[in-house]
Amino acid sequence: MKAGxxxxxxGQGRGPAIAWWGNPAARALIWQALLAIAVIxxxxxxxxxxxxxxxxxxxxxxFGFLAEPASFDITGSLIPFRAGDxxxxxxxxxxxxxxxxxxxxxxIATALGFVVGVARLSNNALVARSASAYVEVLRNTPxxxxxxxxxxxxxxxLPGPRQSIALPGGLxxxxxxxxxxWPVESPGWNAVGAGLLTAxxxxxxxxxxxxxxxxxxxAALTLWAIAPAVLICLPLAAAWLTAGSLVGALPVTWxxxxxxxxxxxxxxxxxxxxxxxxxxxxxxxFIAEIVxxxxxxxxxxxxxxxxxxxxxxxxxxxxxxxxxxxxxxxPPLTGQYLNLTKNSSLxxxxxxxxxxxxxxxxxxQNTGQALEVISLIMLIYxxxxxxxxxxxxxxxxxxxxxxx
Amino acid sequence: xxxxxxxxxxxxxVIAAAxxxxxxxxxxxxxxxxxxxxxxxxxxxxxGFGVPDDKGKWTGFDVDYCRAISAAIFGDPDKVKYVPLTxxxxxxxxxTGEIDVLVRNTTWTMxxxxxxxxSFTSINFYDQQAFxxxxxxxxxxxxxxxxxxxxxxxxxxxxxxxxxxxxxxxMDYKPVAFGSAAETVRAYDAHRCDVFTSDxxxxxxxRLRMTNPAENIxxxxxxxxxxxxxxxxxxxxxxxxxxxWVGFGLVAAEEAGITKANVEEKxxxxxxxxxxxxxxxxxxxxxxxxxxEWLVNIVxxxxxxxxxxxxxxxxxxxxxxPRGQNNLWNKGGLMYAPPIR
Ligand SMILES: N[C@@H](CCC(=O)N[C@@H](CS)C(=O)NCC(=O)O)C(=O)O
Numbered sequence: 001m002k003a004g005x006x007x008x009x010x011g012q013g014r015g016p017a018i019a020w021w022g023n024p025a026a027r028a029l030i031w032q033a034l035l036a037i038a039v040i041x042x043x044x045x046x047x048x049x050x051x052x053x054x055x056x057x058x059x060x061x062x063f064g065f066l067a068e069p070a071s072f073d074i075t076g077s078l079i080p081f082r083a084g085d086x087x088x089x090x091x092x093x094x095x096x097x098x099x100x101x102x103x104x105x106x107x108i109a110t111a112l113g114f115v116v117g118v119a120r121l122s123n124n125a126l127v128a129r130s131a132s133a134y135v136e137v138l139r140n141t142p143x144x145x146x147x148x149x150x151x152x153x154x155x156x157x158l159p160g161p162r163q164s165i166a167l168p169g170g171l172x173x174x175x176x177x178x179x180x181x182w183p184v185e186s187p188g189w190n191a192v193g194a195g196l197l198t199a200x201x202x203x204x205x206x207x208x209x210x211x212x213x214x215x216x217x218x219a220a221l222t223l224w225a226i227a228p229a230v231l232i233c234l235p236l237a238a239a240w241l242t243a244g245s246l247v248g249a250l251p252v253t254w255x256x257x258x259x260x261x262x263x264x265x266x267x268x269x270x271x272x273x274x275x276x277x278x279x280x281x282x283x284x285x286f287i288a289e290i291v292x293x294x295x296x297x298x299x300x301x302x303x304x305x306x307x308x309x310x311x312x313x314x315x316x317x318x319x320x321x322x323x324x325x326x327x328x329x330x331p332p333l334t335g336q337y338l339n340l341t342k343n344s345s346l347x348x349x350x351x352x353x354x355x356x357x358x359x360x361x362x363x364x365q366n367t368g369q370a371l372e373v374i375s376l377i378m379l380i381y382x383x384x385x386x387x388x389x390x391x392x393x394x395x396x397x398x399x400x401x402x403x404x
Numbered sequence: 405x406x407x408x409x410x411x412x413x414x415x416x417x418v419i420a421a422a423x424x425x426x427x428x429x430x431x432x433x434x435x436x437x438x439x440x441x442x443x444x445x446x447x448x449x450x451x452g453f454g455v456p457d458d459k460g461k462w463t464g465f466d467v468d469y470c471r472a473i474s475a476a477i478f479g480d481p482d483k484v485k486y487v488p489l490t491x492x493x494x495x496x497x498x499x500t501g502e503i504d505v506l507v508r509n510t511t512w513t514m515x516x517x518x519x520x521x522x523s524f525t526s527i528n529f530y531d532q533q534a535f536x537x538x539x540x541x542x543x544x545x546x547x548x549x550x551x552x553x554x555x556x557x558x559x560x561x562x563x564x565x566x567x568x569x570x571x572x573x574x575m576d577y578k579p580v581a582f583g584s585a586a587e588t589v590r591a592y593d594a595h596r597c598d599v600f601t602s603d604x605x606x607x608x609x610x611r612l613r614m615t616n617p618a619e620n621i622x623x624x625x626x627x628x629x630x631x632x633x634x635x636x637x638x639x640x641x642x643x644x645x646x647x648x649w650v651g652f653g654l655v656a657a658e659e660a661g662i663t664k665a666n667v668e669e670k671x672x673x674x675x676x677x678x679x680x681x682x683x684x685x686x687x688x689x690x691x692x693x694x695x696x697e698w699l700v701n702i703v704x705x706x707x708x709x710x711x712x713x714x715x716x717x718x719x720x721x722x723x724x725x726p727r728g729q730n731n732l733w734n735k736g737g738l739m740y741a742p743p744i745r
Contacts, residue, residue, distance in 0.1 A: 054521075056638070056639040057499060057521030057637065057638045057639060058518070058521060058638055058639075059499075059519065059520075059521045071564050071567050071568060071571075072563045072564055072566075072567045072579070073566075073567050073570075073577075073578075073579050074579070075553075075578040075579055075580060076578075083567035083568075083571055084571070148587075152590070152594065155591065155594040155595070155596050156594060160595050175594070175595055175596060176553060176596070258551060259550065259551040259552075260541075260551050260552050260553070260598045261551060261552070261553060261578075261598070263551065270596065271580070348492075348558060348582070348583035349582070349583055349584070349587055350582070350587070351555075351580045351581055351582045351587065351588075351591060351596075353581065357558060357581070357583065360492055360493075360559075361492045361558035361559040361563075361581070361583070362558065362559060362563055362564070364492070364495075364496070364559075365491070365492055365495065365520075365559040365560075366515060366519075366564065367519060368495065368499075368515065368518075368519030368520035368521060369519075370495075370496050370499060
């Protein structure tokens with residue numbers, strides 16, 4: 001539309017003057033003010049209602065409960081929690097679990113989604129058909145059902161602890177989890193950690209430096225050849241320097257059968273595996289569709305132009321199609337990541353101690369602070385959503401800038 | 405100015421919502437009468453306590469309590485809407501007014517009466533928490549459970565007692581906690597856990613749906629007291645009294661020998677206590693806002709406490725839980741009602 005003369009002609013000096021309430025702009029302003037007043041009174045009313053009802057139930061509002069000790073336990077949280085720790089810490093432990101499961105599932109879902117999305121466009125009918133069957137089945141069954149199925153499949157398929165399957169590398173697998181060796185806190189391992197961080201920093205710095213050199217057309221390092229050496233040698237050297245020798249400097253606990261169960265080492269719980277599996281498969285189906293439509297939206301002419309330049313199908317996809325498709329893919333992808341994170345709260349059905357399971361479960365039950373706990377959970381999810389949106393917008397902006 | 409009508413509608417809607425939802429000031433009893441229906445928070449499915457039968461009709465010990473309250477108010481036990489609630493949702497449902505009364509094998513605790521905004525009325529079942537294991541495990545006592553993985557339901561007192569027990573005995577364990585009983589039991593049955601813990605009544609009930617009920621045994625230790633009681637929202641004395649005296653009425657009826665079969669006959673008796681209880685003399689019923697024949701209506705509909713027990717949990721049921729502590733006080737149990745006078 002071209003910008004032309006203002007559409008409104010009355011009330012601007014021409015014709016008879018119109019009363020103020022006849023002016024649409026003024027009317028709109030009044031309605032807006034009224035709406036604002038109404039919304040504010042609704043909130044005030046709701047707030048007072050809450051206060052009255054809480055008082056009638058003898059419930060005191062406040063967040064003091066977060067510091068009080070809780071008397072329940074949580075298994076397998078990244079942030080360790082035992083009975084006697086505070087309710088606040090319990091919520092943190094739940095939050096840590098929500099984050100771990102969601103992030104892992106996001107990575108897997110994205111990888112799977114891209115593969116399946118591209119497969120749907122394959123010229124090979126079998127590949128394309130299987131990919132669309134995958135999408136249809138996963139998208140059209142309820143996620144809760146899928147989680148329960150995965151969980152029960154995981155439990156049923158694996159033997160009990162006494163018949164654990166021994167895997168290479170000292171791993172043990174049974175229906176209580178996947179067990180592996182784990183470092184025992186020691187000066188040696190601390191040095192390894194510090195060395196690893198330094199090596200990472202070094203690699204990132206080198207990468208930035210070489211990228212600049214390359215842009216300037218000067219000789220640069222081929223990073224992939226050096227990085228592994230740096231990442232391995234530096235931590236080991238650090239450990240050797242700290243402990244004086246590598247022998248015995250890096251103690252490890254190995255999983256072994258103790259009493260009822262496998263103890264020692266580190267455990268990946270079946271609940272975690274089932275949750276990540278369910279979330280990533282389900283979400284990957286939606287991502288596949290987004291990827292497919294993104295790729296299809298790139299004009300045919302772009303591919304043809306690529307062919308005319310003599311590029312092969314691989315480079316065409318990598319250099320021409322995907323970069324353009326990404327711009328269409330990223331915004332809806334954000335929505336999927338947010339959905340996945342929110343869906344992770346179905347974890348309670350399969351016994352994974354996520355934020356909602358712990359918050360709405362024992363924390364709310366034993367403190368009675370329903371309003372506080374639920375608002376906290378909502379705030380945390382809101383924060384996560386905003387953060388994800390922010391990151392994705394930033395990425396999106398970067399991709400969009402590539403346009404010339 | 406296409407937006408103006410939308411804006412207008414929104415404004416009016418918001419004002420209407422604010423005006424409409426004013427807090428109800430009428431007591432719960434009046435609300436129930438006006439609605440013509442009692443809303444009862446119940447168990448989503450625990451054999452003996454609250455389960456739908458093959459026709460989808462709710463049955464069970466707790467369900468009969470809801471029916472007794474309905475009979476006392478309406479003279480009809482079936483004016484009840486059941487809202488199935490898992491352990492972690494039940495108190496919120498009560499707090500928010502979604503239900504009038506919670507009768508759902510819920511343990512009376514001090515937190516329940518204070519922080520959660522509930523008021524527990526009277527105990528309808530005395531229980532204790534116990535452990536179930538597969539006999540093949542060879543465990544004979546709960547004190548041998550160091551290092552075990554234990555399936556438990558989220559948001560129950562069981563989850564807390566479990567932590568207390570292991571802490572007190574300086575033993576280690578790993579809880580695996582689920583949102584619903586069905587999932588908890590399924591996981592234990594799939595050997596995800598070595599142990600399943602719950603109230604012993606629930607262990608009896610849940611064993612019935614395990615793959616091989618007979619292979620599971622209950623260990624002798626009882627690690628807690630679990631007095632189940634009906635709960636109402638705090639702050640409504642009249643409604644509290646109604647629910648509480650329905651409970652007492654059932655026990656008093658058993659002690660006085662009033663049964664479903666003989667209630668009409670007893671009504672014609674000239675025993676002054678019976679005449680008072682059954683509303684022939686005095687105005688006890690109307691005193692708490694019920695018809696004077698409240699107890700007649702209850703017993704006619706569901707029987708007395710003992711009858712409810714035997715039908716749902718005792719000898720006449722699949723659970724066959726001995727009366728034990730739930731017998732009348734004068735028969736070696738703890739069931740005791742203050743005098744109806
Ligand atoms: N009495 C305990 C436990 C009550 C409870 O929820 N018991 C379980 C037995 S496994 C139950 O009935 N669950 C049914 C459900 O939520 O699906 C309490 O009040 O916290």
